[in-house]
């Protein structure tokens with residue numbers, strides 16, 4: 001052992017979000033509850049596969065013409081077209097004018113990474129501004145992609161709302177041309193989104209300074225329950241004719257977490273630019289993972305292209321949004337999307353995990369999707385004990 005060539009490798013810390021699941025899996029308590037990772041659960045706390053996904057998979061299995069050939073570097077063409085349509089809208093002029101290039105990537109994370117590497121190689125400004133706070137993986141993804149990461153103010157803990165003046169001030173002070181990461185809707189981890197008036201002001205400020213919007217859309221359909229409304233922020237920026245980048249994930253809104261299905265779209269000023277951009281995206285992807293996986297993208301394409309399955313998806317998805325809404329915590333009920341800040345501190349979180357087997361990230365963020373009518377009383381007891389016993 002002592003003479004291993006890797007003997008001086010130090011143990012890395014667990015990922016702050018996925019590490020919560022590791023600790024949860026080790027816990028033997030029958031009342032344990034995992035609110036760390038954003039994944040929908042049945043009333044029994046079991047992982048949930050949407051019926052519409054099962055149906056789409058059955059169609060694939062029953063189709064003998066389906067083979068396992070490699071996809072192109074850019075992924076499944078149908079999937080890409082349908083994904084662009086989902087985020088930009090069925091009648092988007094940018095799509096009609098062929099000004100959008102869409103490539104299938106490895107879920108949201110992979111789409112952000114490919115987009116980040118493309119920008120680091122081909123865009124003149126290497127700084128990306130991310131909201132404070134944001135999803136913990138953002139700074140790591142963009143740093144490794146070769147961008148320099150800075151933050152802009154987003155959340156005000158005193159009001160548990162948007163720090164809109166701080167946001168405008170910080171983006172106003174950003175160098176012209178800088179990239180700005182925007183959560184398209186259902187901001188993670190705060191659950192706080194700008195209103196549409198505020199989005200419009202953000203748009204005007206960003207366009208006046210030539211800041212490049214990079215949307216992360218991981219929760220389309222989760223903020224309002226309506227897929228089109230939730231893409232409103234992105235569509236506002238596309239409607240002005242300017243350019244933007246958007247990463248989409250189907251992990252949450254189709255429950256395809258482990259299938260790793262996502263898309264990166266770059267909206268350009270002309271079809272010619274879009275074609276050249278796509279040719280360079282291929283050079284980013286090819287040495288990274290060659291080409292994306294087939295199965296998940298085929299499920300999504302089957303659902304999005306079939307009127308009946310599409311309707312079924314929107315209805316089924318909306319029903320799950322309504323489950324597990326806790327009663328009297330007005331700030332939690334008001335939050336948008338899958339996650340909310342409870343306002344609990346690190347010590348209170350540690351107490352709840354130790355004494356009540358409730359798992360969440362140490363900043364007090366919980367995934368509402370992990371709750372069910374059955375587990376809410378246990379969570380309420382745990383919060384009550386934490387708040388009354390731990391400062």
Ligand SMILES: Cc1ncc(COP(=O)(O)O)c(C=O)c1O
Pocket residue numbers: 038106107108109110135183188216218249250251257262
């Ligand atoms: C804001 C945000 N972006 C992107 C992702 C990417 O997730 P995935 O790579 O599983 O699609 C997540 C997942 O939690 C997220 O919360």
